[in-house]
Amino acid sequence: MVGSSTRLGEAEDEEFDSVLGIVGDGIVGAAGGLVGTALMTVVLLIAESLGAFDREAFALLTRLVGLEEVVPPVLFGYVIFLGGGMFPWPLLFASLEQYLPGEWEPVRGAFFGAAIWTGFVLAFHTEQTGVSLVLYVVLTLLAHLVYGAGLGLVFDYFSSRPDSIV
Template sequence: MPDTPPDIQETQDNDVVSSSEEFDNLRGILADGVIGAAGGLVGTAMMTVVFLIAQSVGAFALTDFAILTELLGLTAYVPAVLFGFVIFLGGGMFPWPLLFASLKTYLPGESSPIEGAFFGAAMWTGFVLAFYTDQTGLSLVLYAVLTLVAHVVYGLGLGAVFDYFESRPDSIV
């Protein structure tokens, strides 16, 4: 910019350098990982409430989380339902928030919670098939609808935590 004095241009260049150094800061990367895990924990907690509602109407059983323990062949060594839920919680706290963070700019919506809702709906397509346990009739419809609601709620919670920390100056989410 020819009209700008050199000292102002130099200040702007230093701002660019300092913000790019922030992306390389290990502390910042770890903090963002904690934010993602917190978002996943909030989302999974909200999702679990919907699962409990689904269980109360007979559309889903929390004992279905034992499927995850069976896949690992650990049913003889650990409480199957509890261990399966811990695996499910770990997935909701670590890989899914990481995938959400890397895809959120490509998801529809103007805020992180709305983008999260679309992300949760996309994740539901795998869940609904993996955890299907021979429901039929109204039970099948309730299973499909309530598990979709659970995943949308997960995405809303995940996105809300991301949205909260996105505007904070020490976060690079």
């Protein structure tokens, strides 16, 4: 009877450690997404200053959820964009990163960023033409490469830390 009680306690500890590990991994993913999105935002602001990106494109996200009359569309759209950068994309990266090319997480992250750029470049296009279109394509790709590298750097940093931290 004592043996089964010990095994049950060990199973509960393993379950607790597993849940704790999942929560910790989620925090790491969100932190990586925040860092990546912050870096990406800098590149998008540079693109906007060059006339290649319009922050009004974020208002599309607010319109998609039907809140453009209730909240500031650009700000709320950016908050949705930030949430996407912090939660679903890092989760997808965590599940796919071992299959991406590269030996180092930031390199794999850059490949991941390039892959998700393919949707962004079409969804956030706002009638750029000529040189501004070329700048839009190049700078949004650069923004996504930076996002992925930042995400990968955070994953790399925390994967090399002792287990007690996360």
